Amino acid sequence: MPLDAKRIGLALHEELTPHSTLCRREAPAFQRALQGGESLVVACTQEQRLFAELADQTEGARTSVIRFVNIRETGGWSRDAKQATPKIAALLAAARLPDPEPVPTVNYQSAGRLLIIGALDDAERAAALVQDVLDVTLFTTGPGNAGGAQARRWPVLGGQLKSLKGWLGAFDVEWSASNPIDLDLCTRCNACVAVCPENAIGLDYQIDLAACKSHRACVAACTAAGAIDFDRPANLQQERFDLILDLRAPDATPTFLQHAPPQGYLRGTGATPARC
Ligand code: SF4
Numbered sequence: 001m002p003l004d005a006k007r008i009g010l011a012l013h014e015e016l017t018p019h020s021t022l023c024r025r026e027a028p029a030f031q032r033a034l035q036g037g038e039s040l041v042v043a044c045t046q047e048q049r050l051f052a053e054l055a056d057q058t059e060g061a062r063t064s065v066i067r068f069v070n071i072r073e074t075g076g077w078s079r080d081a082k083q084a085t086p087k088i089a090a091l092l093a094a095a096r097l098p099d100p101e102p103v104p105t106v107n108y109q110s111a112g113r114l115l116i117i118g119a120l121d122d123a124e125r126a127a128a129l130v131q132d133v134l135d136v137t138l139f140t141t142g143p144g145n146a147g148g149a150q151a152r153r154w155p156v157l158g159g160q161l162k163s164l165k166g167w168l169g170a171f172d173v174e175w176s177a178s179n180p181i182d183l184d185l186c187t188r189c190n191a192c193v194a195v196c197p198e199n200a201i202g203l204d205y206q207i208d209l210a211a212c213k214s215h216r217a218c219v220a221a222c223t224a225a226g227a228i229d230f231d232r233p234a235n236l237q238q239e240r241f242d243l244i245l246d247l248r249a250p251d252a253t254p255t256f257l258q259h260a261p262p263q264g265y266l267r268g269t270g271a272t273p274a275r276c
């Protein structure tokens, strides 16, 4: 392997004396280098074990850090060897850098509580796909084009989302339950949907207040369940989930502002598969 020690030395700002049999005939040169400084770079990985043993046996060795770098298979051992000098110099320079600081680790723990946010028809479709492995709750943002199913297969939350923060295993969701229909009391009997002349109640059983004309026919139809109360004060609620599948339009709020969403937060639409 051709080695241009002069050019490599210029790049590294030091004078180099190349050795080709350091692990045998020229071993004393390696041992002398061990006595001369605190760290040493050996441009051979094949005999790494032997060099380590030699270092242990060298009297007066001051070197505490020996780094090994392979400039042969990763650099000069090719038919383009003559052009490999810059890469060899870079490999040697990189090998002299101190080890990076350890990266802090984060533990995630998920019990599989998934909140799906979106139009009820989309959310129910997604829920059906994962219900056998995850504990699903839905957060309705409207009935969607197809409307929701009348059967209550999953818990449904509704209202105005106020905040959504956290990460895999620890998402805190806060919303204002401000709709006149209390989804915990609603039995989905559809009586209010049938009597509303303004079509202001969808199959997500939330009243569209922009369409509502305040006839209160729905209240009369719901006497048995008592789920509709236009005078109920907005109630701030919060709950924790492990995973979020957000099917709302990307510009919907609240959402995460960082360049990459946190682990456990999946974004998608009802029409396309969810993506991270
Ligand atoms: S009438 Fe009452 S219980 Fe029936 S769907 Fe409407 S809100 Fe729910």
Ligand code: SF4
Residues within 6 Å of the ligand: 195, 196, 197, 198, 199, 200, 201, 207, 211, 212, 213, 214, 215, 216, 217, 218, 219
């Ligand atoms: S008050 Fe009237 S318009 Fe409003 S939801 Fe009830 S029935 Fe419909």
